[in-house]
Amino acid sequence: MEEALGVRLFERQTRAVKLTRDGGLMSCTTFNVIRRLCDTVNDIVGSKDLLTISTTSSFASMWLVPNLGKFYEANPGIDVAILTGEQKIDVMRDRRIDLAIRCLATQADG
Structure with missing residues (x-):
């Protein structure tokens, strides 16, 4: 070069x-x-036909994975990939991710 x-x-x-x-x-x-x-x-x-979801480990194990069967029944032509982790995801930079689900904890005033 x-x-x-x-x-x-x-x-x-x-x-x-x-x-x-x-x-x-x-x-x-x-x-x-x-x-x-x-x-x-x-x-x-x-x-x-691949839906890639990024979420926390707890949400994936406690709600998302147990409900995947219902999703597959309603959408048999779509595969789901789940990426878990607690860090924030920049969905604008990582185009592999179609959906990011995070829970924001807030403290009550008082």
């Missing part, structure tokens, strides 16, 4: 390799291109 561009992308040291300014630009662009490619692949794969 360096030869084709005619610039140095890496600064090679005895026991380390660092990006040059141009290398940093190339790295950032490469990262963004790969992210967009992954988003496109997720859009294509995610559109084939």
